[in-house]
Amino acid sequence: MRLPLPSPSLRSQLLLIAVGGFVVGHMLNMILASGLRHMHGGNHLLTPVSVLIFVALLAAVAWLSARVTRPLQRLTESADKFSGMEPLQPLEPEGPPDMRRAIEAFNGLSRRISDLLDEKDQMLGALGHDLRTPLASMKIRAASMRPVDERAALFSTVDGMERMIEDILTLARTGRSAEPLARVDVRALVSGVVDEFRAQGAAVEQEPGEAIVWPLRPELLGRALGNLIDNAVRYAGGARLGVAVEGKTLLIRVKDDGPGLPADQLEHVLRPFARLDQSRNRGTGGAGLGLAIAVSIARLHGGTVELENRAEGGLSATLRLTEGLPG
Known part of the structure; x- marks a missing residue:
């Protein structure tokens, strides 16, 4: 049975790359120092070289981390805030090319979702009006029906349909309430x-x-x-x-x-x-x-x-x- 392992964050992955690069660089440094000892004698640990490699890798990782994670964090926050009630403000594309394309795709997606929700609201408004009109006409026609018990049954059915329509419209519009x-x-x-x-x-x-x-x-x-x-x-x-x-x-x-x-x-x-x-x-x-x-x-x-x-x-x-x- 395999236990699921947590996925490391992007920062953790970059830090692992830096540590791995430092280890590899230090091993190469030790191999080079060992060769120099055999050739010339004495100790040549080249410790400053290891330090420089580590500092360079750490600086590169910090720059790359900021360049990638900052727009990714903004994208995540914008997605979390999206409730459908209001269109999202477009994000400014930034970061590496892949991240810019992801932000542009997200802007397009949020815009299309908002357009669809607006279209849904317009359709529901028209649908509600079109359904209420024939129901009101049925009530007028039923007012002169005989016998009385059949007229009352029809009124009850029409009232039930009106309440059902109101419930459906309320459910569909709740997420875009203007209150x-x-x-x-x-x-x-x-x-x-x-x-x-x-x-x-x-x-x-x-x-x-x-x-x-x-x-x-x-x-x-x-x-x-x-x-x-x-x-x-x-x-x-x-x-x-x-x-x-x-x-x-x-x-x-x-x-x-x-x-x-x-x-x-x-x-x-x-x-x-x-x-x-x-x-x-x-x-x-x-x-x-x-x-x-x-x-x-x-x-x-x-x-x-x-x-x-x-x-x-x-x-x-x-x-x-x-x-x-x-x-």
Whole structure:
């Protein structure tokens, strides 16, 4: 069994080259000194030659390292910052020819990705408009339908389609939201969402605690929380919310006392259109986009959504948001 070995960094490789060159140079120096001893007698260690070889190699490695690693570091930082919300500023090509070509290729790639995302947003806007128009026409036509129970069923179907379209558009546009960051009292934000559910008769509670101010996109985060709470109310009959801070991470937990989920489904249900109930009836769970939207909003905040079965029973959904936000 072969154990995977860590790949050395570029600087380490260059340093190894310098050390290897010094060793080879020193061996040649010793061979030359040995030959001179046999020819002329005495000691000719030529130590200054070894030192000069080492210094020259070290200087060459330092120059080459700076020439290669500085643009490589800028390229890596630029790639890490790319969130898709805004186009990247082109990097100035520098360094060796291969590095310049890599930077130019990266600039072209980021430009093409931004163009594709802009095209996607325009297409979604047109698609949403084109779909809503015939649905509105269907509602007008259905208003005069008889009997009444068939008319109500058609209205319910149209409403479900409208909500599904809205969910799909929200999921697709979340990563390019124009909502700015704001420092928000998280407990007050959670309290507002909880009050909306309680006004509808849902059994939703919030655990007490001190105020926590955090940089967020409040409208989007409220949507994510609403989806998590709605999921708990739908399948478990209620929810309890808690807010805490661990280091530089904000934790918002939505806990319920329901049946929980099979362990092999905890990650599956976070994917778009994934549902344990395979039907598409809005009354039994909708299109399976609520958790996926929450995941996308959490990712926009540099965070995640984690599901786990509680030891005492029920499910815990945790919004885990880091303090250093992307984009």
